[in-house]
Amino acid sequence: MNNDNTYIEKNKEKIIELEQLASEVLKLKKLHRQRRPIVIEFCGSPKAGKTSCINSLNLFLKRNGFKTSVLSERASVSPISDKHNPIFNVWTCTSAINEINEKMDRARNGEDIDIIISDRGIFDALCWFRWLKTQHNMSEYEYNVLTKFATIYRWQKNIDLVYVFMVSPQESIEREYANLLTTKRGSIMRENVLEQYLKSVKDTIDEYRSEFRATHQIDTTDKEQNDVGYEVTLSTLEVLKDMLIEKIGYIPKSEITLREGINDFETIKSSLDSYSFANRDEVESNEQFIQPIPIAVITNLERNKILCIKKTKQSTSKYSPESGKLLLYAGGHMRQEDETNNKKNNFVSTAKNTLERELLEEIGISYCIDNYQPFVLYTPSYGVKSSQHLAIGWIIELDEKKKLNLDRYEIIQKRGTSKSGNFISFIELEQMFLERRDLLFESWSKEILLNFFKDKCSEHFINQLITNKSNPQMSLFNNTL
Structure with a gap:
């Protein structure tokens, strides 16, 4: 309880700022019709803190009067076992597209949803497709076809905001094994693999940033989780406010x-x-x-x-x-x-x-x-x-x-x-x-x-x-x- 009080006092100004902005957005919602939910995708390096941030953002939004829907991370439930096989990424990509389209259809048919949060999705798939190509697991032809498929306007248009989380390979591994009783590495949690993947993420941002309405790059290596949560919540509310003030x-x-x-x-x-x-x-x-x-x-x-x-x-x-x-x-x-x-x-x-x-x-x-x-x-x-x-x-x-x-x-x-x-x-x-x-x-x-x-x-x-x-x-x- 003391820790909770210390956190509240330390972040009081930020909390007040976010709650006031949330109140402004809710007032705008009463004045202007929100035609569809906004869709936010979280993606990026393993152990960069995206899941914790999603939980923090979702809790804040719900407690401040917004209707949210969080889509599960598809990679964790994929029936394809080999993460180096392009089929694994094709499955997660198409599964995410299907989930988002299903939620958008429900919203069009009356389900009350303000914000859809996708734990990995289209942008994440682009990062992994690039990494697979650099690892010679995918041909140039396959890469071109699959990235064009992933960025088809019909579903790419649904993505309003992309948060790309990054963290240094050393910090990623340190976080992964901080609470585990093993030092044995998985197929992805290796310094050289994470370094290669991080480069693929940066290259993907350079190539595809202009394809998406808003792309926020967040390096969490030296940041506290609460600061990251504040940054994400603030920009999410600002995007929602901007959408309600129709242009x-x-x-x-x-x-x-x-x-x-x-x-x-x-x-x-x-x-x-x-x-x-x-x-x-x-x-x-x-x-x-x-x-x-x-x-x-x-x-x-x-x-x-x-x-x-x-x-x-x-x-x-x-x-x-x-x-x-x-x-x-x-x-x-x-x-x-x-x-x-x-x-x-x-x-x-x-x-x-x-x-x-x-x-x-x-x-x-x-x-x-x-x-x-x-x-x-x-x-x-x-x-x-x-x-x-x-x-x-x-x-x-x-x-x-x-x-x-x-x-x-x-x-x-x-x-x-x-x-x-x-x-x-x-x-x-x-x-x-x-x-x-x-x-x-x-x-x-x-x-x-x-x-x-x-x-x-x-x-x-x-x-x-x-x-x-x-x-x-x-x-x-x-x-x-």
């Missing part, structure tokens, strides 16, 4: 020339690469910024029906052009997490990443849009809000029998007489519109119908859309649709 993409209006309606993508393509990210409040309050919104127009396979959705009141402001409207597209803002460092200033790659994420989050489908050409849509005449948003769109086909998993927070559910989440024929859309059931499409949906599905609509419907388009300030809608 979205924008393009200065001075950098791009646009016209009303459909714009030629190739003409403005180079201007789009001038995009940047800033806090959402800052971007949305600046009328000199245009916010690019990647969207997907989704038809059935026969292209005679179109998927319609409607946003919930809680997910849109009353000033939003989307408020109360039946939308003929799905999509959302570009977020900083959609951009990996190696794709910086490549607008199309980031926009595709955004849209694929949005489709998964909003309607629960996984769809690759690599083979589709985008269109550009701008409707500034509909008001200030419309002048601040630019649609970057793709038209895709989907089997209408495919089950959708609509985000309950974002989208009105497919039930009863609701049209949200349904594939609706163009004939039915026309009937709904002409019957004046207080239905009014917002500007992008009108332009989508007029420019891409004119042949699916009657001449009368088209004329009515054009007439309605000429009076953009009308705002009739029915929230029961």
Whole structure:
């Protein structure tokens, strides 16, 4: 008990700092929706203290109101006995990827998780693959194939923060045998092996640091465990805080020339690469910024029906052009997490990443849009809000029998007489519109119908859309649709 009191007194200022920061983050969580858990990976040299740090971090987070999930170290349960065999590392790598993806899927389906902590994972696998190559246990070809597999964006994007723990080989061995009644060495716990592995870790950091959003290198050789725990907890809270203060993409209006309606993508393509990210409040309050919104127009396979959705009141402001409207597209803002460092200033790659994420989050489908050409849509005449948003769109086909998993927070559910989440024929859309059931499409949906599905609509419907388009300030809608 005396030791506990001494520790508390010695670290009182640090504890107060961390608890205050944790309180700030929890307040932000109430104001801003955390769209997904943050994922933290711990990896590095044996006996560098990562397991103790994981336990310390997890305990702090839980006692300060966060929902955590700690994934077990896969190497300790691997059925492959030979750690020098590449198959051992392939097993641990794929097992970690599977566990993270499973947890992310559970979170998307309602499980309350703020933070996922992975004890070794993708970055750790990269370190061991490199070491195996230096030991001639793996060919250059195998190394290239497996590292490319490990860094596929589909799962690499989940990793928000990597802690790489390092310790000198001498200290590692000293810690290993401090409480053991044997001096016999294992296959890895040898000075020369640990030295070689440490070099592989450093080389991996140099090569792959830019592939991950944040990589923290911590040498614990001469550090106390409590100091390491403080450093890790502080940076974890700061990352979570940064994620809650959402940063979205924008393009200065001075950098791009646009016209009303459909714009030629190739003409403005180079201007789009001038995009940047800033806090959402800052971007949305600046009328000199245009916010690019990647969207997907989704038809059935026969292209005679179109998927319609409607946003919930809680997910849109009353000033939003989307408020109360039946939308003929799905999509959302570009977020900083959609951009990996190696794709910086490549607008199309980031926009595709955004849209694929949005489709998964909003309607629960996984769809690759690599083979589709985008269109550009701008409707500034509909008001200030419309002048601040630019649609970057793709038209895709989907089997209408495919089950959708609509985000309950974002989208009105497919039930009863609701049209949200349904594939609706163009004939039915026309009937709904002409019957004046207080239905009014917002500007992008009108332009989508007029420019891409004119042949699916009657001449009368088209004329009515054009007439309605000429009076953009009308705002009739029915929230029961």
